[in-house]
Amino acid sequence: MSNPTQLRPMLHALKQAAAELPAAKLKVLPGRGHLLPLEAPADVAAHIAAWLAIQHGSRISA
Numbered sequence: 182m183s184n185p186t187q188l189r190p191m192l193h194a195l196k197q198a199a200a201e202l203p204a205a206k207l208k209v210l211p212g213r214g215h216l217l218p219l220e221a222p223a224d225v226a227a228h229i230a231a232w233l234a235i236q237h238g239s240r241i242s243a
Contacts, residue, residue, distance in 0.1 A: 206232055 199207040
């Protein structure tokens with residue numbers, strides 16, 4: 182895993198991008214790499230389902 186200090190510029194850029202996109206939500210999963218759908222498929226599905234539920238005003242289960 183990368184040094185957390187090295188990730189700060191990337192995290193800052195991602196926060197800026199999320200702030201500029203309508204309805205965007207930035208979720209950071211500590212200790213995970215860059216292949217989240219393979220490393221943490223249940224976490225990714227749960228976050229996407231929660232976002233979709235907010236966007237569509239309903240509860241969608243993962």
